[in-house]
Amino acid sequence: MKHKKIALLSLPIIALLSGCGGGGGGGSSLTQITFSDWDSITKPSQVNLEGLSVDFSYTAGSKVSTITNKGVDSTTTASVNYRTNDTISKVSFTSQNGTVTFNEDGTDTIGDTGTTIYGYNQAGSNFLLAANPLNSSVDWNYQTFGIWETGRGTGSGTAGGISVGAATDGSSIPTSGTATYSGYIGGVLVDYDGDDFITRGRVSLGADFTNRTLTFATTSTDYLSPVATTPTWRSDSSLNISNVAGTKLSWSAATNSFTGNVVDGNSLSGTVTGKFYGPAAEEVGGIYNISGSGLNRHAGAFGAKR
Numbered sequence: 001m002k003h004k005k006i007a008l009l010s011l012p013i014i015a016l017l018s019g020c021g022g023g024g025g026g027g028s029s030l031t032q033i034t035f036s037d038w039d040s041i042t043k044p045s046q047v048n049l050e051g052l053s054v055d056f057s058y059t060a061g062s063k064v065s066t067i068t069n070k071g072v073d074s075t076t077t078a079s080v081n082y083r084t085n086d087t088i089s090k091v092s093f094t095s096q097n098g099t100v101t102f103n104e105d106g107t108d109t110i111g112d113t114g115t116t117i118y119g120y121n122q123a124g125s126n127f128l129l130a131a132n133p134l135n136s137s138v139d140w141n142y143q144t145f146g147i148w149e150t151g152r153g154t155g156s157g158t159a160g161g162i163s164v165g166a167a168t169d170g171s172s173i174p175t176s177g178t179a180t181y182s183g184y185i186g187g188v189l190v191d192y193d194g195d196d197f198i199t200r201g202r203v204s205l206g207a208d209f210t211n212r213t214l215t216f217a218t219t220s221t222d223y224l225s226p227v228a229t230t231p232t233w234r235s236d237s238s239l240n241i242s243n244v245a246g247t248k249l250s251w252s253a254a255t256n257s258f259t260g261n262v263v264d265g266n267s268l269s270g271t272v273t274g275k276f277y278g279p280a281a282e283e284v285g286g287i288y289n290i291s292g293s294g295l296n297r298h299a300g301a302f303g304a305k306r
Contacts, residue, residue: 030044033048037166041082043083046079046082046090047081047082048078049166051275052162054072054161054288055095055096056159056299058158058190060155060156060194063194063196064196064295065194067295069291069297074257076095076162076164077164078091087110088112089103090102090104093148097160102126102128107121108120108121114135115131117129117132124153126150126157127149129148129186129198130147131146133303139305140183141282141283142277142278142283143163143164143278144164145287146161146162147188148161148162159188160287161188161288162287163285168276168280170256173281175210178207179206179281181204181205181284181306182202183302184302185302187299188300189239189297190297190298192292196227197224198224199222199298200233201218203216203302204216208248212252214250216243216248216272221241222236239298241264241272241298243263249272258273258286259271259273263290264290267292268292269292270291271288271289274286282305282306283304284305286302287299
């Protein structure tokens with residue numbers, strides 16, 4: 001398969017995602033909560049989170065024609081407005097490329113498919129897909145991740161991945177022992193000639209706290225064309241990402257920021273950057289950004305727990 005670009009919303013993908021809308025307004029006066037964990041959130045409220053993101057800007061006609069990599073933003077912020085009935089009325093996040101907002105008090109749609117939260121605007125030019133940490137199949141308490149794109153069909157826009165949550169204090173990361181974290185990834189993929197896809201898969205990270213290293217591997221990666229008449233997930237093992245041979249992700253002592261070099265089965269290469277989340281590094285999350293010749297780029301985010 002040729003490497004493809006970030007999945008932007010079209011009418012077929014909107015039809016695939018819709019069906020579980022929230023409905024109703026979000027209210028103008030909400031309790032402001034600085035995120036610590038999903039279990040302790042009271043509703044209605046606006047939950048405010050911090051994290052990191054990776055994004056790029058693009059120009060496009062019928063296909064993507066140029067991509068400008070913006071790199072990693074470690075000062076990303078996000079907010080989620082919850083109604084009393086647990087549905088979401090608004091999602092907003094700010095990265096180095098600006099602020100993206102989906103608001104059902106306006107004309108946007110927000111809903112979920114169980115494991116996945118989605119949002120899109122009426123024109124279908126902007127979209128958000130995020131893991132639903134409250135779903136029993138995901139079952140995270142300290143973080144989540146998402147992917148987004150803006151500007152589809154308008155000639156230019158931005159796209160990327162975001163990881164947010166309650167970061168572990170650097171001094172609270174274990175200094176001995178090992179752990180395995182398992183979870184999910186989501187991404188956006190552009191091939192050398194500008195076609196586009198959404199990706200999804202599983203991720204596993206093996207932590208060696210004594211040596212401050214992590215192995216990183218994604219498996220069961222699927223891709224979907226958002227412009228197909230009937231969007232269908234298809235498997236492609238060449239999209240799986242892992243450490244560059246002989247290397248691992250690593251972090252400095254008492255510092256919560258790991259990074260390292262990775263590659264996929266099509267020789268796209270780049271980096272993974274992430275954080276431990278929770279009081280004692282119970283979970284991890286982060287972003288990845290790999291590229292190759294031409295327009296080839298695959299960027300996204302992941303989350304996992306022990």
